[in-house]
Amino acid sequence: MNRIKVGVIGATGYAGLEIVRLLLSHPNVEIAQISSVSYEGKKLSEIYPQLTGIYEKVLTNDAVVVEESQVVFACLPHGHAEPIAKKCFDQGKLFIDMGADFRLSKEEDYKQWYGGQYEEKGLHKAAVYCIPELHRDRLKNAKIIANPGCYPTSISLGLAPVLKAGIADVSTIVIDSKSGATGAGRGLALNTHYTECNEGFSPYKVASHRHTPEIEEVLSGIAKQEVTVTFVPHLLAVNRGIVSTMYVNVPPDATEETIRGLYEEFYKNERFVKLLPAGAAANLKNVKYSNYCHISLHLDNRTHRLIVVCTIDNMVKGAAGQAIQNMNIALGLEEAAGLTMVPPAF
Ligand SMILES: NC(=O)C1=CN([C@@H]2O[C@H](COP(=O)(O)OP(=O)(O)OC[C@H]3O[C@@H](n4cnc5c(N)ncnc54)[C@H](OP(=O)(O)O)[C@@H]3O)[C@@H](O)[C@H]2O)C=CC1
Numbered sequence: 084m085n086r087i088k089v090g091v092i093g094a095t096g097y098a099g100l101e102i103v104r105l106l107l108s109h110p111n112v113e114i115a116q117i118s119s120v121s122y123e124g125k126k127l128s129e130i131y132p133q134l135t136g137i138y139e140k141v142l143t144n145d146a147v148v149v150e151e152s153q154v155v156f157a158c159l160p161h162g163h164a165e166p167i168a169k170k171c172f173d174q175g176k177l178f179i180d181m182g183a184d185f186r187l188s189k190e191e192d193y194k195q196w197y198g199g200q201y202e203e204k205g206l207h208k209a210a211v212y213c214i215p216e217l218h219r220d221r222l223k224n225a226k227i228i229a230n231p232g233c234y235p236t237s238i239s240l241g242l243a244p245v246l247k248a249g250i251a252d253v254s255t256i257v258i259d260s261k262s263g264a265t266g267a268g269r270g271l272a273l274n275t276h277y278t279e280c281n282e283g284f285s286p287y288k289v290a291s292h293r294h295t296p297e298i299e300e301v302l303s304g305i306a307k308q309e310v311t312v313t314f315v316p317h318l319l320a321v322n323r324g325i326v327s328t329m330y331v332n333v334p335p336d337a338t339e340e341t342i343r344g345l346y347e348e349f350y351k352n353e354r355f356v357k358l359l360p361a362g363a364a365a366n367l368k369n370v371k372y373s374n375y376c377h378i379s380l381h382l383d384n385r386t387h388r389l390i391v392v393c394t395i396d397n398m399v400k401g402a403a404g405q406a407i408q409n410m411n412i413a414l415g416l417e418e419a420a421g422l423t424m425v426p427p428a429f
């Protein structure tokens with residue numbers, strides 16, 4: 084069988100590099116072209132020497148990537164995806180955006196939280212936002228896929244079963260998330276400088292992070308009512324991983340056993356979501372370098388508050404792995420193709 088030709092725009096960034104790394108082990112695709120603005124003409128292995136002798140492809144430009152690929156991943160900061168999406172759409176190619184340009188259905192939310200506007204409104208109508216475990220049916224005939232944010236992925240997977248069951252008091256949701264430093268990308272930023280974050284631990288963008296409207300849109304869709312949340316992210320001085328801890332009130336007669344039953348039922352056919360046994364707590368080290376998501380459930384019987392802990396690798400299930408999962412479904416490939424790696428213990 085001919086391999087599908089895939090291109091990666093922005094391959095020198097963390098998300099782009101992770102897509103390349105995963106695609107190199109994918110059984111059904113070949114990487115046709117990769118691009119960079121800053122390093123065009125250089126090999127990706129010159130920037131990332133771990134690829135030496137394994138992958139020696141020369142970086143080209145965006146136009147060549149689009150021209151020679153059937154599927155295009157854009158791994159750029161937000162605000163850059165529309166023109167590339169348009170070219171791909173007009174040529175009938177599958178476009179997958181790693182950034183936020185197609186994630187929010189309401190343009191006013193995008194304006195408010197990202198400070199831009201939708202120039203190509205038709206493209207936004209055609210775009211499909213997809214966390215596969217929650218929205219996979221949307222991918223039938225999709226030509227533009229908005230890959231979800233890393234925090235919203237961990238939070239939505241953690242809360243979906245209890246919201247769908249209608250037993251959560253949606254006015255009480257508090258979310259406390261921690262992300263490894265790769266979440267901030269490769270660009271230089273003071274807060275991810277080694278001496279600034281090592282040995283430290285602090286929240287940032289408290290109740291003002293731009294993932295808030297995305298989280299609320301996904302949760303409202305599942306709960307079938309408007310959900311607002313308090314969301315506080317923290318920077319954790321590790322390379323990879325997200326731990327999201329969600330607090331939500333449930334009725335006094337709800338038991339941990341009943342709630343566990345809801346989660347088991349909801350995720351019974353999902354390969355990548357694992358519900359941990361009673362008493363265990365999810366730990367980011369157990370999902371690193373993999374597409375798995377671990378969920379642990381804890382009911383505080385004194386306060387009738389359900390506490391859900393959800394961990395993912397921000398670079399894999401929170402970015403590149405989920406994008407490949409979405410691509411696989413959209414192309415009719417095996418959903419887990421290229422994503423079956425087992426998490427290492429350390
Ligand atoms: N890191 C993560 O955990 C996640 C990231 N994402 C999203 O993926 C996208 C890429 O993120 P990430 O890889 O982390 O970011 P990086 O900063 O690591 O990489 C972005 C890359 O885009 C390229 N680029 C092209 N044009 C510009 C420009 N005008 N300004 C800056 N960079 C430009 C740069 O490469 P060059 O100069 O070589 O072209 C750069 O390396 C973002 O939209 C991000 O929000 C989504 C989920 C998780």
Ligand SMILES: CC(=O)N[C@@H](CCC(=O)OP(=O)(O)O)C(=O)O
Pocket residue numbers: 181182183231232233234262263264265266267268294316318
């Ligand atoms: C630690 C850290 O800085 N994390 C990033 C996560 C955002 C991200 O990665 O981008 P997406 O919106 O595409 O998911 C942040 O808080 O901005």
